[in-house]
Amino acid sequence: MGFFDLFTSREIQCPLCGGAESRPTKNLIPFDTLRKQLAAEETWTNAHNAPGGVPDLPDELRTAIGTPAMPSLEEGMEGEHRRCVKCKSLLPPQFWQAGVAQPLAMTVTGSVGHGKTTWLLSLMAPPMSSRYTIIGFNERHIVQSYEYAEPYTLDMLDMNYRSVIPFVLMGCTIHHPDGLVDVRTMDIMGESFTTKPQEVAQRVERHLTGRRGGGGMLVVERFSNDADARMVPTIARTYLRLATKIREKLRGRSTLWKGIVWTWLDEAKWSPAGEQWLRSHTPTASDAFLQIGASEPANIGKLLAQYEKIRDASDKGLVELLRAVHSKTEMEPEAIEALIALLFRLQILYSAYVSDRRLNRLEYFYGGSGQRFVMICQELAKQLYIRWDAPRGGLSAVLTGGDADDDWKVLPCARLTLPHMKPESVWSDQIVIEAIARAGEMR
Amino acid sequence: MSSCAPFHYTYKPDVGMTASLGDLEYAKLLEAMASGLPTDAAWAGGGPLIWQPPGVRRKLVGWLRGIGSEEFGRAGAWEAWGVLVPEDFDISYWPWFWNRFAAGPSSNLRQLAKDFEFGKREFPPPITIEFSAILADLYAAHQRGETLPYNVPLSAPDDVGLLAWAWLLGPADPSKAFVGPPRRGVAAVSPPLSYSGLIDGPLPGADQPELRAIVGRLIDDGVYGGTLAKKVVSLRERVKGAAMHTSSDAASRDETEPQTIFGLSIPSLHRSNVWNGLITLLLLFAILLLLGIRRDGSDVKSVTAQLRQKMEKIVPTDTAGNSGETGTLTAASTTTTATDETATVRFTPKPVNPALAMKVREYATGHPPFRFTPDFVKLAARSNERNAKDMHALRVAALQMYFFDKGWYQGDVDGQLGPGFLQAMRNSGGDPDLARAVSDDDFVLTWLQSH
Numbered sequence: 001m002g003f004f005d006l007f008t009s010r011e012i013q014c015p016l017c018g019g020a021e022s023r024p025t026k027n028l029i030p031f032d033t034l035r036k037q038l039a040a041e042e043t044w045t046n047a048h049n050a051p052g053g054v055p056d057l058p059d060e061l062r063t064a065i066g067t068p069a070m071p072s073l074e075e076g077m078e079g080e081h082r083r084c085v086k087c088k089s090l091l092p093p094q095f096w097q098a099g100v101a102q103p104l105a106m107t108v109t110g111s112v113g114h115g116k117t118t119w120l121l122s123l124m125a126p127p128m129s130s131r132y133t134i135i136g137f138n139e140r141h142i143v144q145s146y147e148y149a150e151p152y153t154l155d156m157l158d159m160n161y162r163s164v165i166p167f168v169l170m171g172c173t174i175h176h177p178d179g180l181v182d183v184r185t186m187d188i189m190g191e192s193f194t195t196k197p198q199e200v201a202q203r204v205e206r207h208l209t210g211r212r213g214g215g216g217m218l219v220v221e222r223f224s225n226d227a228d229a230r231m232v233p234t235i236a237r238t239y240l241r242l243a244t245k246i247r248e249k250l251r252g253r254s255t256l257w258k259g260i261v262w263t264w265l266d267e268a269k270w271s272p273a274g275e276q277w278l279r280s281h282t283p284t285a286s287d288a289f290l291q292i293g294a295s296e297p298a299n300i301g302k303l304l305a306q307y308e309k310i311r312d313a314s315d316k317g318l319v320e321l322l323r324a325v326h327s328k329t330e331m332e333p334e335a336i337e338a339l340i341a342l343l344f345r346l347q348i349l350y351s352a353y354v355s356d357r358r359l360n361r362l363e364y365f366y367g368g369s370g371q372r373f374v375m376i377c378q379e380l381a382k383q384l385y386i387r388w389d390a391p392r393g394g395l396s397a398v399l400t401g402g403d404a405d406d407d408w409k410v411l412p413c414a415r416l417t418l419p420h421m422k423p424e425s426v427w428s429d430q431i432v433i434e435a436i437a438r439a440g441e442m443r
Numbered sequence: 444m445s446s447c448a449p450f451h452y453t454y455k456p457d458v459g460m461t462a463s464l465g466d467l468e469y470a471k472l473l474e475a476m477a478s479g480l481p482t483d484a485a486w487a488g489g490g491p492l493i494w495q496p497p498g499v500r501r502k503l504v505g506w507l508r509g510i511g512s513e514e515f516g517r518a519g520a521w522e523a524w525g526v527l528v529p530e531d532f533d534i535s536y537w538p539w540f541w542n543r544f545a546a547g548p549s550s551n552l553r554q555l556a557k558d559f560e561f562g563k564r565e566f567p568p569p570i571t572i573e574f575s576a577i578l579a580d581l582y583a584a585h586q587r588g589e590t591l592p593y594n595v596p597l598s599a600p601d602d603v604g605l606l607a608w609a610w611l612l613g614p615a616d617p618s619k620a621f622v623g624p625p626r627r628g629v630a631a632v633s634p635p636l637s638y639s640g641l642i643d644g645p646l647p648g649a650d651q652p653e654l655r656a657i658v659g660r661l662i663d664d665g666v667y668g669g670t671l672a673k674k675v676v677s678l679r680e681r682v683k684g685a686a687m688h689t690s691s692d693a694a695s696r697d698e699t700e701p702q703t704i705f706g707l708s709i710p711s712l713h714r715s716n717v718w719n720g721l722i723t724l725l726l727l728f729a730i731l732l733l734l735g736i737r738r739d740g741s742d743v744k745s746v747t748a749q750l751r752q753k754m755e756k757i758v759p760t761d762t763a764g765n766s767g768e769t770g771t772l773t774a775a776s777t778t779t780t781a782t783d784e785t786a787t788v789r790f791t792p793k794p795v796n797p798a799l800a801m802k803v804r805e806y807a808t809g810h811p812p813f814r815f816t817p818d819f820v821k822l823a824a825r826s827n828e829r830n831a832k833d834m835h836a837l838r839v840a841a842l843q844m845y846f847f848d849k850g851w852y853q854g855d856v857d858g859q860l861g862p863g864f865l866q867a868m869r870n871s872g873g874d875p876d877l878a879r880a881v882s883d884d885d886f887v888l889t890w891l892q893s894h
Contacts, residue, residue: 035631036590039475045633051497052472053632056479058509058518062628112459113517160512162454162519164474191459195468224457 012210013096015186015203016047016167019086022096026076028069031057037073038088038151047087049166049192049199054151061159068153081148092146092171094184095211101173101180102439103213107204108261109188110220111231115263117157119220119413120187122428123435124172125154132351132416132426134374135433136361143432145172149187166192167203174432177362181439182213190231197238208246214255214438217243218431219395222264223340223388232394240398257438259409260395261431262385265344266414270294274338277331281324285310285317292349293342298418300348304356307349311369318346318376325383336387343380344414347426350374365433378430381412409434447560448527449552450503454510454520464552465527469503472496476623476632477521480509481642487511490603490624490640491544492523493537493610497633500530504537504559506544507624524548526556535617538607539564568604570661575654576647577605578612581638582686583648585614592636596644597625608661609638611675612682653685 010020038044039053057065071081071090082091094103110116124145128137137143147154149170152163168187173180186207192200208215217239221232239258247256270293278286278293288306295303310317325331325339350373354364364370382399389396399408411430417423450465452473460470473496480489489508495501505525512518525544528534537544542565543555577595584593595609603625610622615637623630625640657678 032629032631036629039631039633039635042633050475051633053475053630055475055477055519056626056628056631058479058512059481059483059627060512060518062479113457160517162478162517164478164519191471195471222457 011212012206013091014084014087014089015207015210016089017043017084017087018206019084021085022082022091023085024076024079025071025081025083026074027072029072031068031070034070034072035151041073041088043087044089047089049196055164057156058161061156061161064159065155068155071148089169090148090150092148092169092184094146094171094173094182095169097182101182103182103184103211104435104439105208105211105213105215106183106185106218107188107207108185108218108220109190109193109235111190114220114222116187116220117163119261119263119428120170120185121154121158122425123431124170125158126429130424131355132348132424133361133429134370134427135365135429140177141362142175143172144175146170174435176436178440181435183435190235193234193238194231197234201238201242204242205246208256209249214250214257215246216257216259216438218259218261220261220263221395223262224264224267229392229394236395236398255438255441257409257434258407259411259434260385261411261413262381263413265340265412266416268337268340268344270341271334271338273332273334274342277335282317282321284313284320288317289321289342292345293338295345297345297348297416300345301352301356303349304353307353311373315372315376322376322380322383325380325387331387336384340384340388343377343384343412346377347412347414348416351426377412378410382410385410445557445560446529446532447556449556450505450527451524451548451552453522454515456515456517469496469527473523476630477507477509477523478519479628480507480521480624480626482509482511485600486625486642488600491606491622492525492624493534493622494636495530495621495634501527502530502532502534504528504534522548524552526559536562536564538567538611541568541604541607542566568607569601570604570608570658572655572658572662573647574605574608575658576650577609578654578658578682579649579651579686580647581609581613586687592630592639594641594644595638596647597640597642603640606638606640612679613638614683651685654682657682657685
């Protein structure tokens with residue numbers, strides 16, 4: 001930054017083009033009208049790296065949600081929706097508003113079908129009641145989201161729709177007992193890293209450093225033995241390089257945190273290999289672990305006694321397990337998968353225990369021993385991810401290599417489908433907890 | 444090195460878009476075009492794709508279809524295949540590869556690319572007589588300066604072929620025109636499509652006789668698939684002439700304000716026609732006066748009759764709001780400008796029988812390798828004229844179809860009285876229907892209609 005820039009530079013509002021100014025839009029117009037207008041708006045298509053135009057909704061979605069009204073391209077005198085003056089992109093309020101809320105920027109990316117949108121929505125529009133959250137939501141603790149993620153709405157994205165715009169901006173405000181956090185998010189299609197990495201890097205840098213507040217770089221990774229990992233090394237390389245650059249740029253101002261959201265852990269299978277490994281490496285709590293690991297998720301409620309047993313011993317067995325996984329001992333792939341299955345069951349057991357004992361989730365986490373258990377699970381997830389990912393050459397390199405960055409965190413996520421119940425996300429509020437924590441650090 | 448290269452992009456679960464042939468970059472540029480395509484059983488087959496993505500110097504010529512969420516558990520997936528050609532490559536005969544594009548990616552796409560490069564064309568898609576009205580609407584939209592794409596209304600999957608005909612004969616220059624598959628929403632792509640198939644779109648407006656005649660002739664030619672692209676392209680000028688004439692008429696009609704007297708609507712009047720008529724009447728009066736016409740009853744009656752006749756021509760008598768072409772066209776013929784005179788000639792109605800031509804074409808399609816020469820169907824379409832030449836052609840066709848049905852036919856089936864046909868005729872001996880087919884005109888026509 002030059003000397004004169006200190007006096008002249010303004011905060012960047014639009015990470016897509018670097019625009020520092022936004023103006024209100026006039027009114028709402030039909031989705032199809034906006035799509036036609038955007039397709040002809042070259043600055044918009046360039047900013048979103050969507051030169052071919054703006055996608056339509058599949059018929060099945062149109063039937064379900066109709067034709068939504070979207071903020072128009074025309075400028076108005078005042079209004080709740082604003083567009084970047086330079087590229088006409090619709091900016092959620094968290095990208096331009098000033099106020100008491102602590103701002104926080106996030107970029108989220110991931111390969112096709114890894115659950116990026118599903119997971120993002122669990123942050124942007126979490127359900128008010130879920131049995132498998134860590135802290136959950138209530139009248140004192142809510143997430144207020146901006147309903148548009150141009151060219152989509154959150155409703156559209158919530159329907160397992162394949163979104164194909166390389167960069168989508170979203171925003172939400174987290175209300176929690178100690179204050180507010182304005183989260184501005186840039187959703188990046190993983191494929192963009194392989195085709196135009198420079199353009200991606202430029203937008204990520206603008207997004208994370210363009211305004212006050214810290215930033216987070218998150219990658220969604222799917223647990224699956226045949227998950228496509230082609231893009232992951234490129235994402236990892238770009239993010240490693242960027243993390244160093246951004247950290248230097250943010251120095252003294254705010255923090256940068258990095259995370260791998262590890263999804264679909266519910267697909268992991270328990271196996272005798274895991275059983276054998278646990279017997280020989282975790283003598284303290286192997287019985288409890290074996291029972292939990294071998295159980296069906298639907299019957300996890302019957303194992304609350306095993307959960308108490310683990311916790312009563314000050315999580316000694318859990319720490320023992322973590323140390324064993326962290327050690328350099330050889331592990332068969334089946335054993336790794338079995339421990340991932342065990343991790344998933346421990347997660348749902350935590351939530352089931354809080355529900356069953358009618359505990360206050362917030363108090364149990366922040367005031368009780370919940371936070372410790374969650375942190376150990378996250379560290380266990382990190383070590384298991386490193387072991388699982390090593391042969392596929394993914395992001396484990398950023399966690400272990402020569403230029404490894406200890407600040408990376410692995411957030412284990414999953415979806416639980418029980419008979420006669422709607423599928424529920426497990427520990428989907430981890431990112432909300434992280435956002436509150438990071439905002440607290442910056443205050 | 445060949446200039447035409449095959450491409451095939453498809454969605455794979457957990458992987459996303461993949462390219463089994465061609466560069467995946469094009470797939471990314473196609474996303475906006477491909478998203479939102481119908482996936483219900485009737486329309487899942489997709490439709491043609493002629494597009495040049497922004498920033499690249501190649502055109503995609505092929506086919507695009509949406510994939511339903513039931514197939515891969517994800518809404519918005521799609522598949523595309525075809526040939527990638529340099530931007531200046533002449534693709535005017537792509538509709539003659541219709542069946543091969545529509546056959547799907549399982550066909551040999553590499554061979555298709557080779558054949559496309561060397562112009563080994565086959566059959567264009569079917570065309571229906573209703574297309575003339577669509578064509579008239581496309582030109583009207585063009586005249587009004589509507590933004591692209593122009594919608595081609597499609598009421599059934601069989602109509603998809605009309606998109607190719609719109610590309611060939613519509614108002615946009617084919618060398619720069621782009622076509623996208625049928626959809627229910629809007630194709631918001633850049634650069635915009637010229638023609639987009641709109642499923643269950645609004646029905647086309649009024650038909651136009653000359654366009655109808657041109658399309659009727661194309662229907663006949665389409666039977667053989669031998670119509671050369673060059674011929675169709677040259678036909679564009681005629682279509683354009685006819686359609687622009689109609690469009691300007693329609694545009695003029697649009698200027699006319701609806702009038703009511705005591706709450707009753709009266710037929711719309713074209714302002715210029717009224718003025719032209721009044722001027723003509725004044726001239727007529729002046730001539731009559733100059734000629735010293737006596738003011739006796741007979742002369743007055745005669746002049747009045749003439750005037751009534753003139754007025755009837757100027758003011759259409761159809762009050763249903765469909766004053767339409769007859770009134771307007773006749774009125775135009777009363778004026779003395781060269782353009783209007785041409786118009787009068789152009790709109791001389793000709794008896795046509797496209798239904799008969801369709802019957803024959805359907806027959807030929809359903810009985811491969813049965814075919815008819817272009818002349819035959821052309822004549823069949825005009826069969827109401829019943830002249831000797833037409834009847835001869837129809838008789839030949841009836842005989843051939845009759846022999847074909849009996850299984851007597853040998854050798855060529857191209858509409859000529861070849862050696863195989865003559866041999867079969869000799870062998871058939873004494874069949875009573877055969878005798879009638881040779882001599883009875885009514886029998887021939889009825890027989891053809893019934894097949």
